[in-house]
Amino acid sequence: MANLPPSLSMGTPFGGPSTSVGAPANKDRNLASAEQLVLDLSNPELRENALLELSKKRELFQDLAPLLWNSFGTIAALLQEIVSIYSVLAPPNLTPAQSNRVCNSLALLQCVASHSDTRMLFLKAHIPLYLYPFLNTTSKSRPFEYLRLTSLGVIGALVKVDDTEVISFLLSTEIIPLCLRTMEMGSELSKTVATFIVQKILLDDVGMDYICTTAERFFAVGRVLGNMVQSLVEQPSPRLLKHIIRCYLRLSDNPRACAALGSCLPDSLRDGTFSNCLREDQIARRWLQQLVHNVGVGRVPSHQGGGFEHML
Structure with a gap:
């Protein structure tokens, strides 16, 4: 969507075609890197770094959404991140670090919501409902605003199509x-x-x-x-x-x-x-x-x- 910033855009395909000589090798490296980072999501000690790296580089990884959806325990790990901050929503005690970490999780869910192969699976699992507590907040502080905006990006990805x-x-x-x-x-x-x-x-x-x-x-x-x-x-x-x-x-x-x-x-x-x-x-x-x-x-x-x- 043209009116969203690049970090929340919902129309960019993952890993578009490349004409460079080393494209096949780069593709293989990107896939291996994505697979390892997705595996790291299931490890609580490695999760924070994996969330950060995947959210920053998600446009480099082709078909990241199916990989996230079909890998064992990954969606559960992302939902665990989301649910873990419910307790600090009211009264509002959300820290910038907590907000950033959950927003990285939401960015990955937005990938799933945007992809044609996973959109309806995402919907039928009622995953958007986990985001609604964030949209129901009233604090205007930056951590809460960032959380609302990223949650809206996930819903926007659904309605764009x-x-x-x-x-x-x-x-x-x-x-x-x-x-x-x-x-x-x-x-x-x-x-x-x-x-x-x-x-x-x-x-x-x-x-x-x-x-x-x-x-x-x-x-x-x-x-x-x-x-x-x-x-x-x-x-x-x-x-x-x-x-x-x-x-x-x-x-x-x-x-x-x-x-x-x-x-x-x-x-x-x-x-x-x-x-x-x-x-x-x-x-x-x-x-x-x-x-x-x-x-x-x-x-x-x-x-x-x-x-x-x-x-x-």
Whole structure:
């Protein structure tokens, strides 16, 4: 995903083809190195170094995800690392060293979530649930923020590939409230990734139906999006604003949601407040124009009961 930093990008293949003369030998060495480091994960005394080395070099190792998934005890070792810090989440006593170590484990789980051969196995094992306590934290200290961001990277890896089964699973685990929490109190980068996840859920018909089924769900999402827009008036962020606009635009595809947006869409999205912020992004400008048009022509008078208001 273009809006994630390199350390959290979810689109880079592992061990892409090389044209150098020594490519076969390098490939063999990389494989041997990866296999040894994966074996080291099962040894508590060697695990910390193995986590660090694998997370730093994961893009060099071809098919690291299947190796992690199929090697005996490896996923259990990664989950053990995650569970081990639950006790310091509340009250918040997480140290930078603890955060870094767990984030290295999460980076490896992100590899598994990104790979086509292991994604659904990862999902069916309900491994994302182990990350939710991290998304439910409220501390804004750097160790907690780094933990939230890396956890969001794993979920983002799942939703990046359009798959209704993935969306249905996430909706059944209450991912929306967790993302909304981060969208309200996280850093700009965490807010961006969380909003991207909500955007991908909305773009799936199952996700759209879920959010627009009840007035409470729609207004919960709409309230957070509106608050984010208000904060961006003071501190603009083009990439975050782009994701917010795309969420609003998708909501406008639903007749009742579109009618409700007629009264709750922030004025700053209609009056040119963000013209300079979006000056370099033609796609976002076009989305915003389409959104304003949709809301303008799709607004239904409240006495006709076309929006959500009558459901509250």
